[in-house]
Amino acid sequence: MALINVAAREIHCKIVYYGPGMCGKTTNLQYIHSQVPKEVKGDLLSIATETERTLFFDFLPLDLGKVRGFQTRFHLYTVPGQVLYERTRVAVLNGADGVVFVADSHKGKMQENINSLRELAQNITRQNKRFADFPIVLQYNKRDLPPDVLAPVAMMDHFLGVNKMNWPRIEAIATKGVGVFETLRAISRVVISKL
């Protein structure tokens, strides 16, 4: 639900990082926050438990400056991944313009990835949006895992139905920043094309 304020000449877009617990959503935002120029970023706000797990959301406002006279702002959010927080994810997803689905490349996490993506589809549909048309980019994170536990990309494509849906898909190592900005660029482009 991009918001365009003609008087203030502002455009706001909301992007949500979604995915199972511990897949690396918060790490994505932390890396972005550490790398973008000072004048672009606001404070990274994290509502977390004492053990650093995301409880409500992380929030990072980015100010892209003026684009053709319009002040352009992107607000990035993460959801808490654990199954327990299903209702909280619904709340954070409210009014999102696009979603980065972060999948965990650990072989043992495939079912969690699938469940989380299914839940996302349900939640988007509940907001009266067509899931098939909704801006989504997939990130296969943790590509640095040891080969014996690393799920091959083709296997993840198969399980997550990427080929059918035509989603952009990016391999990443969020802890090292690999693929993090590529993902952000990809989702930004899809969101803009559908404004």
Place this chain on the structure above:
Amino acid sequence: MDPQLTSIIVPSEEIAKIEECLARLVEDTGSDYALLLDKSGQVISSKGDGDRQDITALGALIAGVFASSREVAKLLRERDFRASFQQGVRENIFIALIEEQWILCIIFNKGTHIGLVKVLTKKATDELAAVLERVRQQHKARDEVLGSAFRTSMEDTIDLLFRD
């Protein structure tokens, strides 16, 4: 639904009406601050004394809390959850929903009675609902703002700022 139709474009004259409405609400209730948010947490307009540096974070949090309270209400089978009240030692916050799309938020201190806030907020939400209705009707402004030149510039900006 066509995602193209989900952007909300608020033209200048409607922003002026919103600002007027918020200013009157602050004035008549003696509140400290009034804030109109989109349900996504983005600040549409705000009125009150002093420049708040934290307004972006405030918007994100209030929208999150409100959406979260609504989920709680649903679990309790509450049918019509449209307002919430946070009582603080210094500041109170009253939040009201406008047509499932916008959130009106009033921050006030001990000097203001909650009853007055509720009554005048009801009036303000009716006015703002009318603004929202008009904003939803007009699609022309979208093409003026979001032409292909704009999209291309936006993509260039993204490539420039979001790079490794």
